[in-house]
Amino acid sequence: MRLTPRGVWWFKVLMHLMFLTPIAFLAAKVLTDNAGGDPVQYIIHYTGMGALNALVVTLVISPLAKRLKLGFLMQTRRMIGLYVFVYASLHIFAFVSLDLLFAWGFLLEEVVKRPYILVGALTYIILLLLAVTSFNRLKKKMGRSWQKLHNWVYLAALLAPIHFYWSVKSEIIEPSIYILICCGLLYLRKAKFLKQH
Numbered sequence: 001m002r003l004t005p006r007g008v009w010w011f012k013v014l015m016h017l018m019f020l021t022p023i024a025f026l027a028a029k030v031l032t033d034n035a036g037g038d039p040v041q042y043i044i045h046y047t048g049m050g051a052l053n054a055l056v057v058t059l060v061i062s063p064l065a066k067r068l069k070l071g072f073l074m075q076t077r078r079m080i081g082l083y084v085f086v087y088a089s090l091h092i093f094a095f096v097s098l099d100l101l102f103a104w105g106f107l108l109e110e111v112v113k114r115p116y117i118l119v120g121a122l123t124y125i126i127l128l129l130l131a132v133t134s135f136n137r138l139k140k141k142m143g144r145s146w147q148k149l150h151n152w153v154y155l156a157a158l159l160a161p162i163h164f165y166w167s168v169k170s171e172i173i174e175p176s177i178y179i180l181i182c183c184g185l186l187y188l189r190k191a192k193f194l195k196q197h
């Protein structure tokens with residue numbers, strides 16, 4: 001299916017709404033005191049899940065676009081990738097500001113003490129590198145190394161659900177499902193990985 005440039009524009013507007021509405025919803029919940037018994041935990045959970053879900057959506061796009069011949073979907077990949085970064089940044093900001101009260105020394109301590117925080121931090125470093133190099137001008141300048149760098153998204157897609165799995169105390173079904181989904185989405189790209197090695 002093909003969309004006119006106007007159709008693509010509207011589709012992008014719809015995608016922006018899809019990712020911005022949950023943030024507005026979270027703000028409304030917090031401001032009206034409806035964010036559960038432990039609002040800090042609620043915000044960290046909500047934004048962490050938002051980042052992980054957005055990451056899954058970015059990985060679903062290209063197999064979906066290929067299989068259903070929906071080429072225009074590929075034009076939304078960068079935008080959704082940036083939403084992964086936005087949600088992950090909100091997640092970390094909530095942790096550092098509301099949980100650690102900006103005690104940066106504590107953050108370093110947490111990274112060293114808790115392996116799941118280290119895994120989260122590594123994932124975030126990858127997302128940060130991808131976000132700052134996502135612009136067309138840099139893409140052109142970087143040439144082939146741009147694609148190599150952006151293939152690191154596949155490592156982020158493994159690390160993020162591991163961080164989730166490791167962070168939970170008992171309920172492991174949901175994080176296990178995310179690990180399986182991410183592995184499945186990476187498996188769909190096995191031909192690409194084999195070609196590169």
Ligand code: HEM
Pocket residue numbers: 044045046047048049051052055088091092095117119120121122123124127160163164167168
């Ligand atoms: C420096 C980076 C990060 C830090 C410090 C961090 C910190 C945390 C903390 C403190 C929790 C809550 C654990 C608990 O319930 O006690 C958490 C959970 C979680 N994080 Fe992160 N995180 C980081 C990066 C990321 C990234 C990059 C993603 C996704 C792309 C992510 C996704 C999640 C998810 C899905 C959860 C589980 C939500 C829950 O059930 O509470 N995190 N993280």
